[in-house]
Amino acid sequence: MSEFQELKKFLANKEKEINRGIKEIVEMDSPTFPSVGTNKIINYFSKKFKSSGIKCEKLKGTKGTGDHLLATVRGKRKNKSKILLIGHCDTVFPLQTSVKRPFKIREKTAYGPGVADMKSSLITCFHVIEFIQKNYLEKVGEIQILFNSDEERGNPSSRNIIEKLAKDTFAGLIIEPARANGSIVSSRKGSIIGKLEVHGIAAHSGVEPEKGASAIYEITRKIIEISKLKIKNGNINVTGLIGGERPNIIPEKAECLIELRALEQRILNETSEKIKKIIKKNTFITNTKSIYKIVDERPAMEFNKKTNALLKITESIYKKARLKFGHTSTGGGSDGNYLSALGIPVLDGLGPVGGNLHTELEYLQIDSISKRGAILGSLILQLSSSSKI
Numbered sequence: 460m461s462e463f464q465e466l467k468k469f470l471a472n473k474e475k476e477i478n479r480g481i482k483e484i485v486e487m488d489s490p491t492f493p494s495v496g497t498n499k500i501i502n503y504f505s506k507k508f509k510s511s512g513i514k515c516e517k518l519k520g521t522k523g524t525g526d527h528l529l530a531t532v533r534g535k536r537k538n539k540s541k542i543l544l545i546g547h548c549d550t551v552f553p554l555q556t557s558v559k560r561p562f563k564i565r566e567k568t569a570y571g572p573g574v575a576d577m578k579s580s581l582i583t584c585f586h587v588i589e590f591i592q593k594n595y596l597e598k599v600g601e602i603q604i605l606f607n608s609d610e611e612r613g614n615p616s617s618r619n620i621i622e623k624l625a626k627d628t629f630a631g632l633i634i635e636p637a638r639a640n641g642s643i644v645s646s647r648k649g650s651i652i653g654k655l656e657v658h659g660i661a662a663h664s665g666v667e668p669e670k671g672a673s674a675i676y677e678i679t680r681k682i683i684e685i686s687k688l689k690i691k692n693g694n695i696n697v698t699g700l701i702g703g704e705r706p707n708i709i710p711e712k713a714e715c716l717i718e719l720r721a722l723e724q725r726i727l728n729e730t731s732e733k734i735k736k737i738i739k740k741n742t743f744i745t746n747t748k749s750i751y752k753i754v755d756e757r758p759a760m761e762f763n764k765k766t767n768a769l770l771k772i773t774e775s776i777y778k779k780a781r782l783k784f785g786h787t788s789t790g791g792g793s794d795g796n797y798l799s800a801l802g803i804p805v806l807d808g809l810g811p812v813g814g815n816l817h818t819e820l821e822y823l824q825i826d827s828i829s830k831r832g833a834i835l836g837s838l839i840l841q842l843s844s845s846s847k848i
């Protein structure tokens with residue numbers, strides 16, 4: 460039996476246990492903040508890894524996030540570099556969501572907050588690693604598994620950890636859910652989010668409007684100029700626009716967020732400079748002042764030669780398993796963006812298949828678990844015996 464078949468059978472036999480595990484952690488509501496739920500999940504997996512004989516340590520969360528978990532499998536192969544798997548245990552849903560909208564299975568589909576993004580990925584990943592630890596230690600070198608608590612908020616606490624772990628990483632495998640059509644993810648847009656604040660001068664808009672300088676007129680004109688920028692494989696979205704306090708006053712203050720996204724880092728950087736220039740150089744309303752600050756950024760996970768090489772290895776596993784292979788790019792960022800920016804080959808979307816992520820309609824295809832888990836495990840084994848990508 461091939462490694463794929465063995466692992467698929469192992470996971471299929473554990474279907475009840477796996478579904479129970481997913482239910483248990485869906486019921487631990489885990490928004491990024493407050494960290495009570497993410498800490499519960501980290502404790503849950505800490506016990507599970509330890510009871511399977513896998514070394515793991517909790518890494519303290521910072522900036523109000525929960526802790527993160529780093530598990531390490533030390534195989535018998537003497538590889539110089541390791542394989543790094545990353546998942547996140549936070550979701551976009553607030554505490555108590557699972558009480559209002561409990562985990563349920565209908566036919567072959569599961570529902571519940573975070574069921575696909577990415578609680579089923581965490582459980583599947585754990586069992587894949589458990590299987591390798593039990594059966595394939597002689598075939599692998601070092602494998603590290605990081606479950607972080609803050610991906611949905613741009614990794615304020617775990618980004619440093621990911622960047623440190625990247626140093627001796629041979630390949631990064633990110634267990635975000637596969638796309639609804641089963642595709643894995645080969646590239647992701649990066650983002651630069653800036654906050655624009657415009658300060659004007661307040662005045663009575665009926666009696667002496669000439670003494671005022673409208674922050675709203677200024678910010679909206681700047682937004683129009685910014686919206687004219689052409690971005691290859693990217694886009695700009697303006698959100699959080701507020702300004703003016705009440706009627707009869709020329710608005711003294713206005714602000715907005717400018718969200719820039721692109722698949723190529725070079726385009727991101729160039730466009731970001733153009734945005735800065737528009738803001739700095741043009742003043743449409745005299746006596747207004749504009750302040751622009753970058754508040755968040757995530758590098759692009761670009762498609763490159765290394766991605767292609769990793770895809771080829773993955774495709775051969777799909778072929779042997781007689782499964783349809785597909786990959787795609789996507790707009791949202793993930794943990795993979797940070798690894799990729801440091802030159803590490805990365806593939807993403809290696810979790811089970813799900814859809815309608817971040818909505819009440821989020822679902823997971825239960826019968827994708829054993830296949831996708833078996834692909835993930837086979838990929839780890841295959842990469843462990845590769846000397847270069």
Ligand SMILES: [Zn+2]
Nearest residue numbers: 547576577635
């Ligand atoms: Zn996710």
